[in-house]
């Protein structure tokens with residue numbers, strides 16, 4: 001990038017304009033970049049902020065559900081071990097892995113493996 005192009009890019013970042021010197025069509029120009037959202041307009045920053053609050057709420061609920069799953073899993077493992085069995089039941093783990101893979105594809109398998117590790121520790 002030449003020094004004059006770099007100067008244009010820097011000033012566009014500061015003013016919220018494009019490199020050509022004007023805001024994107026239909027957008028409200030903001031005083032500067034919003035590093036916390038990556039948005040360049042007030043409208044986009046507001047939408048992203050709202051959506052992130054929903055994601056934080058969903059993440060909190062997901063974490064709560066994971067903790068609940070860990071507690072239920074611990075009850076099962078404790079009972080099986082107290083009865084003379086083993087902590088791990090691989091055939092059941094295959095069912096859990098298959099359920100997640102059916103619903104979420106290959107990353108679902110990885111997610112289920114992480115959940116199982118959280119619930120019964122590493123094997």
Ligand SMILES: O=C(O)C(=O)C[C@]1(C(=O)O)C=C[C@@H](O)C=C1
Nearest residue numbers: 073076077088089092093119120
């Ligand atoms: O379902 C069981 O038998 C459990 O012990 C629960 C669980 C699980 O967290 O899903 C945990 C350990 C076993 O290896 C299999 C499954």
